[in-house]
Amino acid sequence: MTLPLQRLFSRFAVHSFLPAVLAFGVAGVAQAQAVAPEPVNVVHIAASGFLEVPQDWLSMSLSTTKEGPDAGTVQNQLKVALESALVIARAAAQPRQLEVRTGQFSLYPRYGSNSKIIGWQGRTELVLEGRDFAAISTTAGKIQSLSMGNVGFSLSREAQQKLESDVQALAIERFKMRAGEVSKSLGFAGYSLRELSISSADQGAAPFRPRVMAMEAKAAMSDAPVPVEAGQSTVNVTVSGSIQLR
Secondary structure: OHHHHHHHHHHHHHHHHHHHHHHHHHHHHHHHHHHOOOOOOEEEEEEEEEEEEEOOEEEEEEEEEEEEOOHHHHHHHHHHHHHHHHHHHHHHOEOOOEEEEEEEEEEEEEEOOOOOEEEEEEEEEEEEEEOOHHHHHHHHHHOOOOEEEEEEEEOOHHHHHHHHHHHHHHHHHHHHHHHHHHHHHOOOOOEEEEEEEEEEOOOOOOOOOOEEEEOOOOOOOOOOOOOOOOOEEEEEEEEEEEEEEO
C-alpha cells in the first residue's frame, strides 16, 4: 500500500508544480517588459543629395522592312541589307567607344481578305552604341541599306557607378551635418547613430532610362553624320535614420 501512495503523491506534486513554474515564467517576462526603459532623446532625421551629369552613352538603331511573295525572298533581302550594314559598322567598331550588335529580326505572313497568305513581310535591325558620339553618328550616316530608327541617351556603366557613389557620399555627409546641427541646437554635446537606411531614386524607373526620340528616315544617298545631342542624367539619394542625443 505504501508504494502506490508514493507514486500518487509524486504525480500530484508534478502536476501542481508545473502551473507554478509557468505562471512564474510568464510573470517574469511581463515584469522584464514592464521594466525595460523607453528610449529617450532619440531623433529621426533625413538628408538628401543629388547630382546631374551629362549623358555619355549613345544607342542608335537602324532598321529596314522588306516585303515579298514568299518567306525565302524576304529573308534573303533582309540578310543582304543587314550584311551590307555590318561591313561598314564592324570596320569602325571599338570596345566601349562604338559597339555593334544586331537587334530585332522578324518575319511574318501577310493575309488577304479570304484569310489566305498573299505575301510575307520582315524586319531587321542593327544597333550602334558607345561613348564616341561622333564615330557612331558618322558610321550611321554611311549605312545606306538601313534607315534610322531610334536614338537613346543614357549613362555608361562606369559613369553611373561613379555618380551613385558620389551622390551617396554627399547624402551621408549632409546627414552627419544635420545630425550635428540638431544635437547642438537642442543643447547636447553630440550624438550616436542608432539606425540608418539609404534609398536611391534611380532604383526602378527614373533617372537612367534612355531618352528616346523618333528620327526621320535619312535621304537615300546621304552619308552625312546624323546630328545628335545628349541630355543630362540625375540621381537622388536619401539617407534617413535615428540618432541618440548625448
